[in-house]
Amino acid sequence: MASRSSGGNGPLIFVGILGVACLALFILTIVYLSKFQAADRNLKQMQADANEIVRPDERRSDAVLQVTNKAKAANKSVVGYLNDSLREVMTRTTGAPGDGPTELANKMDAERITGLNLLGALRDRQNEINAMRAKVEQADAARNRALADLENEVNRTKALTESHNRTVQAMNSDIDKYKAEVETYRQSVTQMNGFMEQQIEKTREAMATMQSTLGEEIRRLQNENLRLKDEVSKIRTTQSDSILRPKAEESLVDGEIIAINQASNTVTLSRGAKDKVVLGMSFSVYPDATAIRVNPTTGEYPRPKAKLEVISVSEATSTARVTEEVKGNPIVRGDVIANAIYDPAKVYTFVVYGNFDTNGDGVATPAEAGDIKALVSSWGARAVDDISGNVDFLILGERPLLPPPPGLNDSPEVVQYYMRLLENAQRYDRLLEQATATSIPVLNQNRFYTLTGRRAGAR
Numbered sequence: 001m002a003s004r005s006s007g008g009n010g011p012l013i014f015v016g017i018l019g020v021a022c023l024a025l026f027i028l029t030i031v032y033l034s035k036f037q038a039a040d041r042n043l044k045q046m047q048a049d050a051n052e053i054v055r056p057d058e059r060r061s062d063a064v065l066q067v068t069n070k071a072k073a074a075n076k077s078v079v080g081y082l083n084d085s086l087r088e089v090m091t092r093t094t095g096a097p098g099d100g101p102t103e104l105a106n107k108m109d110a111e112r113i114t115g116l117n118l119l120g121a122l123r124d125r126q127n128e129i130n131a132m133r134a135k136v137e138q139a140d141a142a143r144n145r146a147l148a149d150l151e152n153e154v155n156r157t158k159a160l161t162e163s164h165n166r167t168v169q170a171m172n173s174d175i176d177k178y179k180a181e182v183e184t185y186r187q188s189v190t191q192m193n194g195f196m197e198q199q200i201e202k203t204r205e206a207m208a209t210m211q212s213t214l215g216e217e218i219r220r221l222q223n224e225n226l227r228l229k230d231e232v233s234k235i236r237t238t239q240s241d242s243i244l245r246p247k248a249e250e251s252l253v254d255g256e257i258i259a260i261n262q263a264s265n266t267v268t269l270s271r272g273a274k275d276k277v278v279l280g281m282s283f284s285v286y287p288d289a290t291a292i293r294v295n296p297t298t299g300e301y302p303r304p305k306a307k308l309e310v311i312s313v314s315e316a317t318s319t320a321r322v323t324e325e326v327k328g329n330p331i332v333r334g335d336v337i338a339n340a341i342y343d344p345a346k347v348y349t350f351v352v353y354g355n356f357d358t359n360g361d362g363v364a365t366p367a368e369a370g371d372i373k374a375l376v377s378s379w380g381a382r383a384v385d386d387i388s389g390n391v392d393f394l395i396l397g398e399r400p401l402l403p404p405p406p407g408l409n410d411s412p413e414v415v416q417y418y419m420r421l422l423e424n425a426q427r428y429d430r431l432l433e434q435a436t437a438t439s440i441p442v443l444n445q446n447r448f449y450t451l452t453g454r455r456a457g458a459r
Helices: 002-053 062-073 078-093 101-110 118-238 366-378 412-437 445-452
Strands: 255-261 266-269 282-286 306-313 318-325 336-338 349-353 393-396
Touching: 062 078, 078 101, 255 336, 266 306, 282 445, 349 366, 349 412, 393 412
Parallel strands: 349 393
Antiparallel strands: 255 266, 266 318, 282 306, 282 336, 306 318
């Protein structure tokens, strides 16, 4: 019974041990499962914490890998490396190792540093500082130059003041000397005034005596003058027929018409080559010498009855064609001819000046005075520039026209042109005044043409 019982308890013991083992295993499993779950929760928390620091998709980026490698090289964690780097950067930028990006941004705004590139902003600020330093250096240099110029000017002013003072002292000394001289002169003048008053009084007495003497002499001469005038008047009354009365040069007869050819409209003149008649010379025809007289009202000579132009010349006579003739007053034998510039017995001297219209275009110019000179020179006369004692005629054209006087802003050329025209006009007036004062005949272009038989516009 006993052996059966011990042999039958073995499985029960095994089952009991197995049950205990299972129970222990179950307990251990529960313990390990709770630890596993706690570890898993810790792992997930650590992964969540790690994800807050760096996300899984960022862990393999180049920037994170570079930071990781630098942290390993420095034997630091990534966070520790970054924290130390941030503190170092803040220390270098803001001076406060505890600052972060927000504090950095606020301080950059406070310093008016714009943009996200701090180094670029620092470079710009440094460039501005360098520029300001350059300006300050230039200002300092300018100030130094100004100070040097001021010092030079002060020295120059001081030198001028000293020179002025010396000059004033010298002038004061001269003034004192001049005062003494003036006083001496004043005394001399006072003495001289007394002497001169005495001399003046003596002179007045002498002049009174002389005036009385001269008055008597004047009265005697006046009586003598009256007596001589009376004698002259008597002589003129008794000898008026024998007195020679000269005629004006321009009104003298130069010849006469000795033949008329009606068919060829020509006439024969009593003057020829021996009388210095040349081809082209012109003459005016009058009935007699008394007709060649100036009109006292108009100052002009009468119109001739005809005008002639010499077309052929022989020794003693010449032939002239009729260029103009007054209707109803034909040329007849015995009519006289006159040319104010021509005289067979002498050579006339003349002066030509002014503006003339010899070509008949209605415009008088100074250049056409040369045509008048050439014409009368070809007739044997002589031209000079100014009036002298041997001048017989003054032929004046129109007076040179003067433009308005130049203003202050006109060019020198305009002023010189005006002065040249003014000089020409003044010479015109001077020649006319001299001729009038010396009784030299004055002929304008119309009078010249009238007295020479010249036609207007003829060349």
